[in-house]
Amino acid sequence: MNFVGSHILSVSQFDRPAIERVFEVADQLEPYAKRQRVTRVLEGAILGSMFFEPSTRTRVSFGCAFNLLGGEVRETTEMKSTSIAKGESFFDTARVLSGYSDVIVMRHEIEGSVAEFASASRVPVLNGGDGANEHPSQALLDLYTIRKEVAAHGKNIDNLRIALIGDLKYGRAVHSLCRLLSLYNNIEFILISPPELALPAHYIDGMRAAGHRVIESSELQSSIGKADILYVTRTQEERFPSPEEASKYKGLFRLNQSIYTEYCEPNTVIMHPLPRDSRGNANELDNDLNENPNLAIFRQTDNGVTIRMALFALILDVVNDVDKYARDVNWYTDKRFK
Amino acid sequence: MNFVGSHILSVSQFDRPAIERVFEVADQLEPYAKRQRVTRVLEGAILGSMFFEPSTRTRVSFGCAFNLLGGEVRETTEMKSTSIAKGESFFDTARVLSGYSDVIVMRHEIEGSVAEFASASRVPVLNGGDGANEHPSQALLDLYTIRKEVAAHGKNIDNLRIALIGDLKYGRAVHSLCRLLSLYNNIEFILISPPELALPAHYIDGMRAAGHRVIESSELQSSIGKADILYVTRTQEERFPSPEEASKYKGLFRLNQSIYTEYCEPNTVIMHPLPRDSRGNANELDNDLNENPNLAIFRQTDNGVTIRMALFALILDVVNDVDKYARDVNWYTDKRFK
Amino acid sequence: MNFVGSHILSVSQFDRPAIERVFEVADQLEPYAKRQRVTRVLEGAILGSMFFEPSTRTRVSFGCAFNLLGGEVRETTEMKSTSIAKGESFFDTARVLSGYSDVIVMRHEIEGSVAEFASASRVPVLNGGDGANEHPSQALLDLYTIRKEVAAHGKNIDNLRIALIGDLKYGRAVHSLCRLLSLYNNIEFILISPPELALPAHYIDGMRAAGHRVIESSELQSSIGKADILYVTRTQEERFPSPEEASKYKGLFRLNQSIYTEYCEPNTVIMHPLPRDSRGNANELDNDLNENPNLAIFRQTDNGVTIRMALFALILDVVNDVDKYARDVNWYTDKRFK
Incomplete structure (x- = not known):
């Protein structure tokens, strides 16, 4: 994969060397992300940030990442009264907006919309989430986190044992992570969900075809004992036919410190794509x-x-x-990253 | 015209030397706009961007322009719950907000509002559109485009033949462009519109008084043969008494490649202030x-x-x-400007 | 008070040396604020600006202040469809968002919310207003203004005579200013309000206990003759049970030039936390x-x-x-600060 000038639209663009190249560069940039160093390498460059669906954390995370490289960010966060309402084609919108910046990050609720936009754009486009479809930077950051966390215990992604917990049917993050993990060797996937929210069969088939072990379970305690990683997910309420339907599945797999202590191996890593649902009826990951x-x-x-x-x-x-x-950074950053 | 410290509120501020000074500076700045060079000349300066009427492209275009000179942009894009609702005068709003930046660009739906704001502002104010009234930077970029496009064919603005097509009654961009063109010599204006959407008589009188030729037509094919520029416009739906009324005029003057090939001289330039209405019933400029x-x-x-x-x-x-x-620019910009 | 790495949540954090340290630094930074000099000391730093309640001037003022030190600003101005709606705790929101910036300014309508956010934040948080509770930077800028204005007439904050006029019951700015002034010596507070909107008794008790004189009045003209400062406030309509209730108190203490000339000493300074209500039925400070x-x-x-x-x-x-x-600043700034 050649990154220079490319769109980043889907995890399917990435093979293992491409992922490892991203991680290698991420390792290089970590001192800048952690405010030990400042770089101005993109001073004068402009990120066009187009969030046609509201988002705080993904939008701000991309914006900060660009600022931390020295670039500027011009944001658009709504589509009311825009040119599309006046009959403008997506092609025109993309041609025009891509004249204003050096790279674009876009989120849009319609699946495939970001790829359509990218096809008319004159600058590289990053998919910041297109509906239930793709959110590739989320999958990459999840895998990067796994790599860093298990490395601290002398392990690596090959031979990983990961428990995926919760709504595995609708969770975009889980689907993309499974695709990336499948590029590695000898993964054990422990899928813990109610049967109705199981990981769709074609993902499981793909994982098995790639030589990985897949264990399915609908019970938490008995299934987490051998995992290196617990990847807990939120019930994707907004994708269910009704909130009532979604609420049937909330709180089925609550993890707290006493369950962790009793059933997990020491140093089992707990992850979650966030936001975690901390309301009483869900309480996916207890505050303790x-x-x-x-x-x-x-x-x-x-x-x-x-x-x-x-x-x-x-x-x-x-x-x-x-x-x-x-x-070097010349301002106070003490409490920031431990 | 002395630009330093001035407000830019109306095309009527510009005489021919002033326009040519803007174009001369634009030519000088083109390498920066096209990402061949980076300048930081306004590093530390702040643009106050006040879009009290929603806008994506004008807002982002002004913001990028300021960023490309090295400055920062602080944006306000809504007026909900602002101080004006608490009884604040426009005078006070302007005095306060003009303390926060070095220059302001403002869009507001009320005609004359930007000039009123500017009269109380302590920093220069650029009109980014005040209702149906003025949008001077649009007229300047249109004329600049004409100059560059015809220069490529060895011509200049004097002696230009331009067809203005569509809704000439309500189109703010057309009105302002006619005023600027009238400052040049020996222009031939070919006005193509349904009679009900004709250019208002006082514009035509002014153009003729300035020594230009004006031809009126309600038919596209027979009128575009001698034009250097076809300037197509959108039916300004939002200014009509009703959408039904506006829809009567949509799609009357569709231009496509076969009409272009049959009726236009080679190298006739096609312009449009955008957004173009690409819906089937309008299709002002065909995708072909x-x-x-x-x-x-x-x-x-x-x-x-x-x-x-x-x-x-x-x-x-x-x-x-x-x-x-x-x-020089140090990042990837290959596909950007051809 | 040690400022480095601290949250700024309340005026009660400040003793007199802390206030004077802020003012000393403000004096040092004035040439940068007034665009005589440019500094890039925070180049590469990011301010997370979280205005969960709409605001133009406080938001832009904080943003400009950070830009004028060379830093970048990433803004969030709405809470629609955010993670909190998906059940995220304030703790999680603060942990996540504080990973994106070096310092945060936050406004939120709920009293105490900013302090709660700060307790989970990994970076310093400034309170930009939490409902009717606190807005410490407003109180500091008011006191700084008093210091500068009376210094021009050879006076200082000790021994100041200040008339506080209008809605003293609900005015957050007045309450905080009284607390800061009480740290100085021998202040004369002239409280001018309708009895129903009087300053709450515990403030008055505190001021008297600190050795200051407090005079209460419900009449403007007879009470302003000996004041160095007239601090006029807006009726805080939005805090009243109903707009009708609030409107009973509007326009009771209108100040204009002829009253000023007849009743005030020369050089009496007029202040207002803004916005001033300039509608006919209020007209707190006449345009004359x-x-x-x-x-x-x-x-x-x-x-x-x-x-x-x-x-x-x-x-x-x-x-x-x-x-x-x-x-030095290298662009036009002539009319800006007189």
């Missing part, structure tokens, strides 16, 4: 886990900035220049 | 023109960034310093 | 005062930028580096 050093959910979201910096640096071909435009 | 090299509509919108950079540089008096703060 | 050189209301809002710059510089520990990253 907040002091558990293996709760990786905030390191996971922090890694999102690093991964997005890596994607920008690769696409805009500045990887080798980042350090040339660098200096 | 997209590969026609004389379709200038996206070069036109790109020129908008350059013209806005020129206005900022002139108003803030940094024209002679732009190159001092410059360096 | 706009040419009065002692009308300090726009210098007051300008000082807000300077004070916020000082807070950022102190919290992020760059006070001593500001001048190292500085140069």
Whole structure:
């Protein structure tokens, strides 16, 4: 895969060397993401941030990643009264808007819309989420987090044992992560969900065809004992026919510190694509886990900035220049990243 | 006209030397607009972007123009729950907000509102559109595009033959463009519209009084043969008494590649202030023109960034310093501007 | 008080030396706020601006202050469809968002919400207003304005005579200002309000206990003769049970030039936290005062930028580096600050 000038639309664009290249660049950029160093390598460049569906964290994460490389961000966060309402084609919108920036990140509720936009754009486009379809930077940051977390215990992604827990039917993040993990060797997937929210069969077939082990379960405690990673997900309420239907599945697999202590191996890493549902009837990850050093959910979201910096640096071909435009951070950053 | 510290509120502020000064500076800034060079001449300066009426492209175009000169942009895009609702006068709003930035661009739906704001502002104000009244940077970028497009064929604005097509009654862009063109010599205006949407008589009288030829027509094919420029416009639906009334006039003057080939001289330039209405019942400029090299509509919108950079540089008096703060672009920009 | 890395949540954090340290830094930063000098000391730093309640001037003032120190701003201005709607706890929101920036400014309609957010944030948080509770930067800019205005007449804050006029019951700005002034010596507070909108007794008790004189009045003309400062406030309509109830109190204490000339000492300074209600039934400060050189209301809002710059510089520990990253302004700024 050649990153320079490319769109990033789907995890299916990535083979294992491409993923490892992203991670290698992310490792290089980590001191900048963690405010130990400042780089101005993209000073003068502009990110067009088009969030046609509301988003706070993905939008801000991409924006910060671009700022941390020294670039500017011009944002659009709504579509009311826009030109599309006046009969403008997506082609025209993409041609016009792509004249204003050096790279675009776009979220849109319609599946495939970002790819359609990209096909008319004159600059590289990153998919920031197109409905239930793809959100490739999320999958990359999840895998990058797995790599970093297990590395701390002397392991790597090959031979990983990962429990995927919750709504595996509608969870876009889980689907994409499974596709990326399948590129590695000898993964054990422990799928824990109510039968109605099981991972769709074609994903399981694909994982098995690639030589991985897949175990299905509808019970939490008995299934998590051998996992290196617990990847807990939110019930994707908004994709269900009704909130009542969704609420039947909430709170089925609550994890808390006492379950963790009793059933998990030491150092089992807890992940979640966030937001976690902390309301009483869901309580996916209990607050008593907040002091558990293996709760990786905030390191996971922090890694999102690093991964997005890596994607920008690769696409805009500045990887080798980042350090040339660098200096140490000169302001207070003490409590920030532990 | 002295640009330094001036408000830009109306095309009527511009005489021919002033226009030519803007174009001269735009030519100088083009390498920066096209990402061949980066300048930081306005590093530390702040543009206050106040879009009290929603807009994506004008807002982003102004913001990018300021970023490309090295400045920062602070945006306000809504007026809900603002101080005006608490009884604040426009005078106070302008005094306060003009304390936060070095220059302001403002769009507001009420005619004359931007001029009223400017009269109380302590910093220069650019009109980004005040209702049906004025949008001076649009007229300047249109004229700049005409100049560049016909120059490629060895012509200039004097002696130009331009067909203005569509809704000439309500089109703010057309009105302003006619005023600017009238400052040049020996223009032939070919006005093609249904009689009900004809250019208002006082514009025509003014053009004739200035020594130009004006031809009126209600038929497309027979009228475009001698034009250097076809300037097509959208039916300004939102200014009609009802959508039904507007829809009577949609699709009357569709241009496509076969009409172009049969009726136009080679190299006739096609322009449009955008957005073009591409819905079936309008289809002002058919998609089969997209590969026609004389379709200038996206070069036109790109020129908008350059013209806005020129206005900022002139108003803030940094024209002679732009190159001092410059360096080459160091990131990928290959496909961007052909 | 140690500023470095601290949250700024309440005026009660400040003792007199802390206030004077803020003012000293503000004085140092004034040339940057007034566009005589540019500094890039925070180049590469990111302000997370979270305005969960709409605001134009406070939001833009904080954003400009950060830009004027060289930093970038990533804004969030709405809470529609955010993660909180998906059951996310405030703890999680704060942990995640605080990973994206170096410092956060937040406004939220719920009292205490900003402090709750701050307790989970990994970076310093500034309170930009939490409902009727606190807005500490407003109180600091008010006091800074008083100091500067009376200094021009050879006076200082000790021994000040200040008339507080209007809705003293609901006015958050007045409450906080009284708390800060009480840290000084020998203040005379002249409280002018209808009895129903009097300053709550515990404030008055506190002021008297601290050794200050407090005079209460319900009549304007007879009470303003000995004041150094007239601090006029808006009837806080939105905090009343009904608009009708609020409207009973509008327009009771209108100040205009002829009252000023007849009843005030020369050089009495007029302040207002803005917005002033200029509608006919309120007309708190008549427009005929706009040419009065002692009308300090726009210098007051300008000082807000300077004070916020000082807070950022102190919290992020760059006070001593500001001048190292500085140069003269190279663009037009003539009319800006008189």
